[in-house]
Amino acid sequence: MKTKLMLLLAVLSLTVLSLGADFHLTAHVKRIEQDQKLYEGTTRNWHLVIAEIDGHTYGLEVQRRSFHQLDWLHVGDYPCQRTKHGFEFQYQEGDKTHTREFNIVSEE
Numbered sequence: 001m002k003t004k005l006m007l008l009l010a011v012l013s014l015t016v017l018s019l020g021a022d023f024h025l026t027a028h029v030k031r032i033e034q035d036q037k038l039y040e041g042t043t044r045n046w047h048l049v050i051a052e053i054d055g056h057t058y059g060l061e062v063q064r065r066s067f068h069q070l071d072w073l074h075v076g077d078y079p080c081q082r083t084k085h086g087f088e089f090q091y092q093e094g095d096k097t098h099t100r101e102f103n104i105v106s107e108e
Helices: 002-019
Strands: 025-039 042-053 056-063 076-082 086-093 096-107
Touching: 025 086, 042 096, 056 086
Parallel strands: none
Antiparallel strands: 025 042, 025 076, 042 056, 056 096, 076 086, 086 096
């Protein structure tokens, strides 16, 4: 019984350590703005996030996929990784780990 428990704890520890392995950057979200814009004849909601990542300040945009707020998004630090058009943030919602991609709209 103790061997099985120790093996389970070792597997869980490795799983937790590997969750952030690809997300080696830290995004410090400094400000969040919300607005709507007309896109191909429909009004879409979006968020503009001002974040400092790896010494650069970025304006990052994400379109909401639903009418719900991005309740998880607050000023603070998030693990992230570079993508083709921006950054993918990793966040916790309850006991689940999720990711969300943000496109770069400005860089300082």
